[in-house]
Each structure stands twice: as structure tokens, then as C-alpha cells.
Amino acid sequence: MLYAFGFERVGVVVSDLYFVDPNPLPGQETPELGVRLELRIFERGELTGSIYAARPISISRPLWRVDLLQDAEAAPDTLDRAHHHxxxxxxxxxxxxxxxxxxxxxxxxxxxxxxxxxxLLKETSISPAQIPASDVDALRTAAPEITDTVRRLLQRVWSGELARPTEGTGPEAATSVRVSWL
Incomplete structure (x- = not known):
């Protein structure tokens, strides 16, 4: 499942995640599952066609990420591997x-x-010039809705509905990152 909250220049994407790290940290060898949220650059393309044409919108590079993850074998609501980047x-x-x-x-x-x-900007390597003041205000206003979306996705992950492993048993499955985009 993928949700996108777009503002003028940046936006937030939220998705469920099943992750198998090919080089895990000690004690984190099992798969991880949970919810990923990223602050990303959004880019608007030029209109191609009439004034009624849909405008292309690209979700571009990430600026910041939070992974609300846990050991896939742990009880729901453990979040023993939650971190941010x-x-x-x-x-x-x-x-x-x-x-x-x-x-x-x-x-x-x-x-x-x-x-x-x-x-957040002070803690990251994001230049304040990358995020217009209108986006800062819009993100602040949308924070409760984004947080509620994360809460609902976590519940669906913990119920077993989302963040499922990829099919297969080969090497590609052992190093997979699966984000559900429905």
C-alpha cells in the first residue's frame, strides 16, 4: 500500500514494508516488517496536451526516512528495529x-x-531552501493525517494483511525489499 501527500515542492510517501537485509547488524538477522515514511522531493512536469491534460508529477529523491520496523517473527507492536535516517x-x-x-x-x-x-531540518542535511515555507506549513497541518495513515498501516501490518514476504525461495527473495503498491 502506498500513500502520497504532495505539497508544492516536497511530499511524504508512506508504505508498508517487508525487508530482508543482506548484511544485517548483529542480532538483526531475521526479516523486518513495518511501515516506511519518506520526505521526498516532488517534481511537476510540463503539461502535454490541452489545458485539461493531467500534469505529470514525479516523486523524486528522498530527503529523510523513518522506518517503523520490527523483527518479522516478533509479536505485533514490538517495533524493536524502529529507526530513522x-x-x-x-x-x-x-x-x-x-x-x-x-x-x-x-x-x-x-x-x-x-x-x-x-x-527536522537542523538534524538532517536538508537545506532550508529545498523546502518552501508554504510546504513547511502544509506539512505541519497534514501531520495528524499522515500520522493517522501510519497508524492504520501499522495495524494492517500487525494483522498480517500487509508487509508480506515476496514469493519464491531463491537469492532474490532473500535480499528483497517489498513495498506494496496497490
Whole structure:
């Protein structure tokens, strides 16, 4: 399942996730599942056709990511591997940053973080020039709706409906990242 919240220049995408790390950290060898949220650049294309034509919109590179993940074999609502990536180099995330509140009260942490974009920018490598003031306001306003979407996706992951492993048993399945786009 993929949700997108688009603003003028940036947006947020939220999806369920099943992840098998080919190079796991010690103690994290089992698959992970949960919800991924990314702050991304959104790009508007030129109209092609009449004034009634749909405008192309591209969801481009990530600026920041939070992964509300847990051991796929753990009980629901464990979130023992929840972390965020405050830095990206192009499309690649920096190291995982574990914050206690991401496991203990992830929705409160997420709502607070999305509601205070200025603090988020200070923690990341995002230049304030990349996010227009109107987007900062829109993101703050949308934070409760985005957080509610994450809550609903987590419930669907924990019920077993979403974040399912890919089919197959070959090497490609062992290193898979599966995001459901329905």
C-alpha cells in the first residue's frame, strides 16, 4: 500500500514494508516488517496536451526516512528495529539512527517531528531552501493525517494483511525489499 501527500515542492510517501537485509547488524538477522515514511522531493512536469491534460508529477529523491520496523517473527507492536535516517547521499540513506521513542511511542514521535520541520531540518542535511515555507506549513497541518495513515498501516501490518514476504525461495527473495503498491 502506498500513500502520497504532495505539497508544492516536497511530499511524504508512506508504505508498508517487508525487508530482508543482506548484511544485517548483529542480532538483526531475521526479516523486518513495518511501515516506511519518506520526505521526498516532488517534481511537476510540463503539461502535454490541452489545458485539461493531467500534469505529470514525479516523486523524486528522498530527503529523510523513518522506518517503523520490527523483527518479522516478533509479536505485533514490538517495533524493536524502529529507526530513522536523517541523512541521505543522493538516493542512499546514511546509517540507521535508533531513538528510544521510535520504539516506545512512535506515533507521538512522528507527529512531533512532522509538526516541527525546522527542528527536522537542523538534524538532517536538508537545506532550508529545498523546502518552501508554504510546504513547511502544509506539512505541519497534514501531520495528524499522515500520522493517522501510519497508524492504520501499522495495524494492517500487525494483522498480517500487509508487509508480506515476496514469493519464491531463491537469492532474490532473500535480499528483497517489498513495498506494496496497490
Amino acid at each position: 536523517p541523512h541521505f547521499t543522493g538516493w542512499d540513506p546514511g546509517p540507521r539512527v535508533f531513538v528510544e521513542e521510535l520504539s516506545s511511542d512512535p506515533l507521538a514521535w512522528l507527529a512531533r517531528t512532522l509538526g516541527d520541520v525546522s527542528s
